[in-house]
Amino acid sequence: MHVPDGFLSPQTYVPAYALAAGAWAYAVRQLQRRLDETLLPRLAVLTALGFVLMSVMLPLPGGTSVHASGIGILAVVFGPWITFAVVSLVLLLQALVFGAGGITVLPVNALAMGLGGAVSACLGYGLVRRIDERAGLFVAGWLATVVPAALIAVVLGIQPAIAHTADGQPLFFPFGLSVTLPAVLVPHVLLGIAEGLLTILVVSFLRRR
């Protein structure tokens, strides 16, 4: 996922910054309300886990590479808003330390991965856990991978339509939806399976302790 700087047009990331600013303010308020000395160490450890997972690139057959995110785990344990806040922190850190992602695209990545992924993970978990707890965790991990990928693919795919020169040359990311959707979604549908299993593993482990 992690769209780099220069792939998205200002017409995309300026409104995204406005949207994300509101969401960040709300997320910080949520975090302050739930904050106590038992929350912080758990949040720190799972944020660190997310950072490590996002930094380790796994090669996939066909020449592409993906990375897990731990967003499903964060969302099930802490809820969508706290997840959004800490994922934003991780993305900022990755942009500054690793050069993965970027500063102009930060709100887009944060909204897609942090908020889109976490909200869909919580909804999926809430629905499926009534049938089976473990299936619910798996669905949370899978959705937390696939939904952000779909959002990112759409944002990338509409760039040629949003920003182009007078004669139709794309100014930023050059490929349309018909290319980005399969190229981004297919690897992430597979990765989601691993992320779902990881979510079961980590959350079950946390609950046993």
Added chain:
Amino acid sequence: MMKALLALPAALLAGTLHAHALSHTAQSGSAVIVELRYGDGSPFSYESAEVYRPGEAVPFLAGRTDANGRLAFVPDRAGDWRVRAFSEDGHGGDFTVAAAGAAGASTPADGMGTVGRLAVGLSVIFGVFGIWSLFVRSKS
């Protein structure tokens, strides 16, 4: 257009001089520069070219010659490197260039490396949450 302009006189000349002649010169350093010219000295511009490692069938590099009919590659082993160049209208060449073989594929210098960066990131995360937890405790 450019290609057609260059290919037409070359094709006419090739018929009178020697058919489909393509001369080449190669200079070796850490990179090999191959220069391709038609028999009359005009450059073999913007045409398809492939470079093969010694004894390999999969191209090491595939692309096109530049405006001056040149092609450059950086060999990572010694031996006879095969160069193929061809245009749509049947001109071309297939020859080998002896390369001294540089010191293998160089690894790009990576300041900290992944582990170092992970350590920095983890330090920042635990540092932020650690300092934060001090303030939370003092409040309650």
